[in-house]
Structure formats: C-alpha cells, structure tokens
Amino acid sequence: MTDAHRFTTLYRQHSLKIFRFALHMSGSTTIAEEVTQETFLTLIHQPERFDPARGEIGAFLFGVARNYVRKHLERGRKFESMEDDTDLRFTTNEDILGDLTHRENLQALKDAILLLPPKYREAVVFCDLHEMSYDAAAAVMDCAVGTVRSRLHRGRSLLVVKLQSRCAV
Amino acid sequence: MNCEEYQEQLMDLARGSREDAVAAMEHVRECEECERCLLNQRTLSTGLRVIANCETAMPPALLEARLLVHCDARRKPFALFFKWAVPALAAGAAAMFLWIYFTPAPRAIEAPPLVARKTPELPVVTVAAPVASGKHRRTHFATPTPAPAPVARAVETPFIPVPYASPLLPTEQAEIVKVNLSAGALASFGMTVQGADPSMRLNAELVLGENGLARAVRIVH
Secondary structure (H helix, E strand, O other), X not given: OOOHHHHHHHHHHHHHHHHHHHHHHHOOHHHHHHHHHHHHHHHHHOHHHOOHHHOOHHHHHHHHHHXXXXXXXXXXXXXXXXXXXXXXXXXXXXXXXXXOOOHHHHHHHHHHHXXXXXXXXXXXXXXXXXXXXXXXXXXXXXXXXXXXXXXXXXXXHHHHHHHHHHHHO | OOHHHHHHHHHHHHHOOXXXXXXXXXXXXXXXXXXXXXXXXXXXXXXXXXXXHHOOOOOOHHHHHHXXXXXXXXXXXXXXXXXXXXXXXXXXXXXXXXXXXXXXXXXXXXXXXXXXXXXXOOOEEEEEEEOOOOOEEEEEEEOOOOOOOOOOOOOEOOOEEOOOOOOOOOOOOOEEEEEEEEHHHHHOOOOOXXXXXXXXXXXXXXXXXXXXXXXXXXXXX
C-alpha cells in the first residue's frame, strides 16, 4: 500500500481498536504504541500478507497486532500470570465482587485481567472489552468458536476467583 | 447437564449473548452455587462494560505522521540492490557481448575507416566495427565524450539519533530513506530547525532499523 490517502483512512478506522487491544493485553501505553506502529508498518511494507479472501482487514490487523503483543509479552514477562490450574470453586458466600463501578474495584479488575494467562486474557479482551462476537473472535484468534467460548468462560471464572481472593484478604 | 455446563450458559446470559436459557434458569433456582455464579458473572459483565466504555487512552497523534513518512518515503533497500545489481550487470554485459558478435554486418556498405587515436583524458571503450569482409574486429578508440558537468554536492548534517528509539545494533542491517518533510514533522524525530516555519518542507534522510522504525535522522540541504 503506497496510497497515503487510503492508508490514512484505514489508520483512522482501525488504529484506536488496535491500540486499545494492545493496551488491555499489556497494560502499557508504550507497548500499545509500539504494537500499533509495528502493525501498520506491516501493512505498509508487506501488503501482500493481507488476503481479502481470508477475512476483513480489521481481522487481519488484529491478527498481526496479536502476534506483536505476544512477542512483547514473551520479551517482557512483566506480569506473573495466574496458574492455569487454579481451583475455580468459590470459597465464600459474599458478593465479593462488590460494586465494580467503584474506581478501586475497577482497577483491581484491570489488574486481574493482566494476570490472566494470555490465551484467556485474549478471549476476555476480544469478547468483553471489544464486544466481539464469538465468530469474529474465533477468526482473529485462529481457533474454533467453541474454543473461544470455553476460554472466555475459564478466563472470567479466573477473574472471579482473583477478585474473591482480593476481597478475602 | 452438570453445573459447569449450566455455568457456561449462565455466562452467556450474563454477557447478553444469550437470551433464552430456560433450563439453566430452572437449575439456578435449585442450585445455590450456580445462583452465586450468575450473580458474579452479571457483576463481572457490568465491570468489564464500564472498563470498555470509560477507556480514554488514544494512540499519539504523531504516530499517524510517522507512519505516513514510511508510506510516502522513496525506499532504498541497499541489501536488495546488492542482491540484484551484480546479476543484472552481468546479464547486461552478456547481452551486449552477444549483440556485438551476432549482429550481421552490412556487406554492401563500405565501412568508414577507423582512426585509432589515444587521448589520455578521455575514457577508452570497446566497440565492434563492421568491415567489408563480413568479419568483426574489435578496435579500441577514444570516444569524444564531453567532459562531465560539475555536480553540485548536497550539504548534509550528521545523523542525529531519534530520542525515543533504541540504538542501532552493530549486527543490525539498516536502510537510508530519503524523505521530504515539513519542519514540524522533523521535530517529531527530535530534529528542530531553528527559525524555520513548521510548514516549511525540507529534504532529509532517515536511518531505518530492521523493524522499520526510524533510528536517526539528518537534514540534506
């Protein structure tokens, strides 16, 4: 792609989603900025990688961004993830999530998302924070719809457990 | 169905991606754990929705300008040049050789006599001259090419590293891209031109690392 006008249109249409996806996955605006830049540089320098027959440009950009995010996460290892075999049984009868509209609790929820293992974090970010359908998320994550649903369920259950343990302390 | 299967349905219900879950709701009335699960999933959905809607972070405005530089830049991939230049030159030389030796000479026309002259200042080239006998003979002679006009040399400032970029590694390949940018855009690379109007266009060269990110910049007057 060399047409600056077409590029500008595409950038303005998709850059915010890509940036926020990277931000929610990494928790870092620096990484989010780098991922956004690298994603669109890929489109500029390797436009042949996008095949319209395989899906829309938005899904392609999310796929590229997802790979860059994973590289950054592997390089940084900033967060210590929750164990995948965490016991999901509830340990208390309280409504331990409390009022999640409270700022402090929202920050706790954001922190808990960053502690999820990447495959579950992706499902939560795509389906809940970006409000993608299971089909769209499956196309981006390159897996079956059922896999997306089970990863989302697992991810959300881990979030509940994390918030429960926070309230129990 | 067991509780875990019901809970997946309850998650969909809480997210709003499923509207009818009659069996699951009947199960919820009987199962305390699933009832608590539905409550927690609903609260979680509310919290996630608030996070999504209250997000204000945006990509920096300069990012678009930086990417447009890449979009417009006339790229000079030196590695590609060296990869293809030698075979291209060899192919050109071979084609020239074949053309010289296999072009039939005009037999009916008398070839003009060639005078071999040596002029030390002029370059010596090799050409084939057609002769009356039909055979080819190579003759060295000087071509009266005009002396090259003096070329105005560009004034270049030294490369200045881009402040936010990591330094170029010794083993990393780089490429230099010629660009024509406004003084304002150059300022985004850390290159300020004193007294220049921000909209003034300037010729510059960018050093791009292997990942395509700008590492250094200089102005070419």
